Structures are given as C-alpha cells and as structure tokens.
Amino acid sequence: MIKYKLTCKNCSNVFDSWFASSKEFEKLKRLKYLNCQNCKSTNIEKSLMSPNLLNTKKDTKFITNKKIKKIKNKIKEYQQFIKKNFHYVGDNFTYEARSIHYNNKNEKKRHIWKCNAR
Numbered sequence: 001m002i003k004y005k006l007t008c009k010n011c012s013n014v015f016d017s018w019f020a021s022s023k024e025f026e027k028l029k030r031l032k033y034l035n036c037q038n039c040k041s042t043n044i045e046k047s048l049m050s051p052n053l054l055n056t057k058k059d060t061k062f063i064t065n066k067k068i069k070k071i072k073n074k075i076k077e078y079q080q081f082i083k084k085n086f087h088y089v090g091d092n093f094t095y096e097a098r099s100i101h102y103n104n105k106n107e108k109k110r111h112i113w114k115c116n117a118r
C-alpha cells in the first residue's frame with residue numbers, strides 16, 4: 001500500500017489517499033476515477049511526500065511518564081520473581097533442561113532460567 005498526498009489543480013485542495021501501487025494510481029487517474037472532494041474536479045496530481053519516519057516527540061505523547069514507570073516497575077517485579085523462584089543456569093540451559101526432563105523423573109521438578117542480556 002502506498003499513501004499519496006494529492007492536490008486538486010482547480011481548487012488547491014490537498015488530501016491523502018491510499019493505493020495498492022503507483023501503477024494503480026496511474027490507472028485510476030487515466031480512467032478519471034480520482035476526483036476532488038470539494039469541487040469534484042478530476043484534475044488531480046500527486047505532490048511530493050516525505051517518508052513516514054518515527055518522530056519521538058510526536059509519537060511518544062500517547063505514552064505518559066506514569067505509564068512508562070508502571071511498565072518498568074512491572075518488568076522489575078517479574079525479574080525479581082524469576083530470580084527468587086528460578087535457578088539461573090547460564091550457558092548450560094539446554095543441558096540442565098534435558099537433565100531435568102530425562103534424568104530427574106522421580107525428583108521434584110525445578111525451574112530454570114537463562115538470560116541472554118545479562
């Protein structure tokens with residue numbers, strides 16, 4: 001999908017529209033299916049558009065500091081729970097997991113963890 005900013009050459013109205021491809025835009029324009037919402041003119045042109053980049057100031061306005069703090073605190077709670085209730089096995093994770101699964105059938109299962117970002 002491509003989003004184009006379109007301009008009416010008659011009334012200078014500017015509006016956005018989505019198209020499946022640039023060829024689809026050209027096809028619809030040739031068939032005169034594109035028209036202005038204000039004056040109903042079919043004299044429509046594409047105007048230059050900048051790429052849609054992430055604007056940290058504009059896009060983070062939806063996430064408040066309270067929400068960020070709440071999420072970070074919840075992540076810390078999960079990390080503390082895992083460190084308290086699970087056994088850290090590091091690079092031996094696969095060995096430990098297999099030994100728990102195959103060798104310790106009569107013993108109580110223990111929980112293990114490995115963190116790549118340690």
